[in-house]
Amino acid sequence: MEKITLASQLLQYFITGLTVGSVYAMVAVGFNIIYNVTEIINFAQGEFVMLGGLIMVFLHVAMGLSLILAFPATIVLVTLIGILIDRLAIRPIRCPSVLTLIIATIAVSIIIKGTASFIWGKNPFDLPAFSGRNPINILGAVIQPQYFWVIGFLVVTAVALSIFFDRTIMGKAMSACADNPNAASLVGINVKQMVLLSFALSAAIGAVAGITITPISLMEYDRGAMLAVKGFGAAILGGLGSFPGAILGGLIMGSIESFGAGLISSGYKDAFALIVLLVILFFKPSGLMGSVEISRIKRF
Amino acid sequence: MLRIAKLPIAVFALFIIVFPWIARQIPVIEHYTNIMVFVGIYCLITIGLSLLMGYAGQISIGHAAFFGIGAYVSGILTAKYGMNAWACMVIGMAIAAVVAALVGAPSLKLKGHYLAMATIAFGIIVFIIFNEEIEWTGGPDGMSGIPGLSLFGFEFNSVKRYYYLVWGFVLAVFIFTVNVIQSGTGRALRAIHASEPAASAMGVDVFRFKILVFVYSAVLASLAGSFYAHYLNFINPSTFDLFFSVKLLIMIALGGMHSIWGAIVGTGLITFLSNEWLRYFEEFEIIVYGAILLFVTVLLPDGLAGVPGVVKGWFRKQVSDER
């Protein structure tokens, strides 16, 4: 077989990085939506991704639902779980402190993981790729069509969110909560409803990430935690609360891992991404695109 | 809860002293002494963390790394170079202190979630190093052949002996920490927790105190790591992963953030729950564990140390309702 040129290799690393980064970015966006309204980091965010993948496998592969039907159905189911989490775990906490809420989300993630292992068992599951598995050759780099779906859905999510936050009343109300929750409730925004909505939204985005990545990487019950950590890193890198920051952060993390693994040392690839994150934080304590003013208002 | 009376400490010490004896009388809990050794080891970490988190208000989700540094320094130096175990323990603590100061200096300028992520990142990086530097650490398979502890020819080779050794250290650390809390340092820490600008306006060197507490908690975690390595005679990286850091966080939150007693109760409870009491649920263990955690957070946002307050409040309400 022919040798691959360095340029093609670099392109391959770049596209792989973008794909993996897109998943991190979607998780990070999910973190931000909840953070903006509640100031908490929802550690169950990764579980939404896992659930998205596994429920999709169940509906599409086991139940035989077509892709077009199973996709929205999965998102609806995961969104419902997100709403349940708010109702059962977040809202009942009296006089919540940020740390208590975080522990509650950790507890929720443990419960979801345990339930998933009970329902689906411990084996990984596969999902057929959306448009086949015939790789496309671009300038010597080989790309699975599914990669484009992952990157594409990140773009769709980003566009949909920006329309939601800029053009709808509800979205503007949520942005108001993000800027200043006290002022928001003074002008009559129901903050509790917004919290509920934030959980629903970020669950839906997590589900999208899970559905699109499963054909590439398979999915099993305990994948959530690692994705949550990577996504959290991406959100912090971009600056908590900033959506462009989250997407940028995710893509940077993914690219560093990919280039790091390809060019330097694959054993330390996760460490590279984290070292870059630490260095950036030390110079820019509120992330790449985080606002210092807003982080002053936040308690946490 | 600034004042901590001497009597409870005495009662607690008495309980610790008689526990192995009680456990021996009841066959079904005979092995509890063994679990209590681990409770003691974890308590060393959580006491320090409680000072950092509950009193100084700084979060850390990376203390498994310091636990690991202690364990690996002790393990490598004793098993590979045959050095004196106690000296290694001190070396481990010194290394942990230096690392904590180096990492803490830039990190502790961060706030809230940013600090949390920075400590997570630090923890994962150290974990990766434990996994990758196979020449030194044995890699993911871990390293065995770490000798047990002995002092002047007295071998700590039984569960009971090790139990008293570890808990002796826990009590000493506990009393020292309580004294710190009751001193000016403790007041400074609480001031930092309440409001950093206010504390700094009152002349508290906020940054120095934060680093000091961070280093103190890291040193304790390292000490715990050394004890762990010499007790198990074996260490592998997965003991020191992110999930252990999260577990430490849960221990402290469950027990009650603002009380050192809470740290001890939380540590005991979580250790027993995850190693013993929930075994009977088998496949459901993890779900039950999560549910208990959720119930405690929902019902007792201040942790178990908040129980007396809740009970008191409920009782007062009953009384006033009757009137």
Next chain:
Amino acid sequence: MTLKRISVIITICFFAIGLLVGQANALEGSYKVGAVFSVTGRASFLGDPEKKTVEMLAEKINATGGIKGKKLELVIYDDEGDATKCNLAVEKLITRDKVCAVIGPSLSGPSLAVISVAEKYETPLVSCAASYKIVYDEKTGKPYKWVFKTPQSDSMAVEAIYTHLKNRGINKIAIMSVTSGFGASGRSELIRLAPEFNMNIVADEKYGPKDTDMTAQLTKIKGVAPAAIVNWSIGPTQVTVTRNWRDLGMAGITLYQSHGFGSRKNIELASGAAEGVFCPLGACNIAELLPANHLQKSVTMDYMKNYMAKHNEPLSSFGGHSWDALMLVVDALKSVGCDKAAIRNYIENQKGFVGQHGLFSFSPDDHNGLTKDAFKMVIVKGDDWALVD
């Protein structure tokens, strides 16, 4: 203020709950065998089939009259892949449950963590983990007195693969491994044995056990153009590697998987990508392919049929390790009863025991009892293995 209440809480916790749930009721006239597996947690793909296997076996043994009229009572604990938990569990099995012998744990790390316990309490322990360190004391150069293991050492799998490569005239290879105990142990054996077989390792790539994509590592390997890749991993990552390898058009570079690939589930998950992949497997994975006169034919067919009928899932190689461990202990119990020292001596002198993964012949210098013949090279054809000669 908190003195009384907290001491009350502590007391209640320790005694009430402890007594409530801690009721151990030993059956009279039964042989107790302890087992520790990673049933949940990061290595559940090992512990899960292992637990199912021994439970199935115990049921069958007890249904057919037990061991010399006594029932076999299994006490199974889950260590969640954690060394601390494993240590506590084994200590408890020995001191509280008073078992005759312990089988497990599933992972090498926890196994190494309990050697000192087995030695201290002089209880035979038959590990289901692969690392040679479990049965090799570096200080004495001999096996630990009380510890045995049933899985083939990684070196045997490496030898099988290298022998096959050499016969095909390949010596320029790339290796890939997952950064878990399984991968790291395989990697170190691959590197250690390379000079012996004249193998030139031109790339040494790694990935995490929860990674989603290994395209970057494979692209790098593609760049150095080896003649074969040896991948050492377990769980979903080995399927991802296979798929990425196929996608990147690297089928010209032969892919060798470790024995961790030994489940038809993996072929299925790779959805066609695994065609032409080589891997070394123990007899229990390829029971149907064995010739009728093969010594292991009947035990492996038996196990495969029973397991698949009961659990409705493809057999993995890991259940076979616990089969071997339990049946070795049961065999000893049949002969010598519940006498720890006698069980140990019996296993140490066991010769030609027909197990799932080979014919076990132990000796004071060998507490594993297998040779590299325990592995057969197979190739993926369609949705099944085919023997390679």
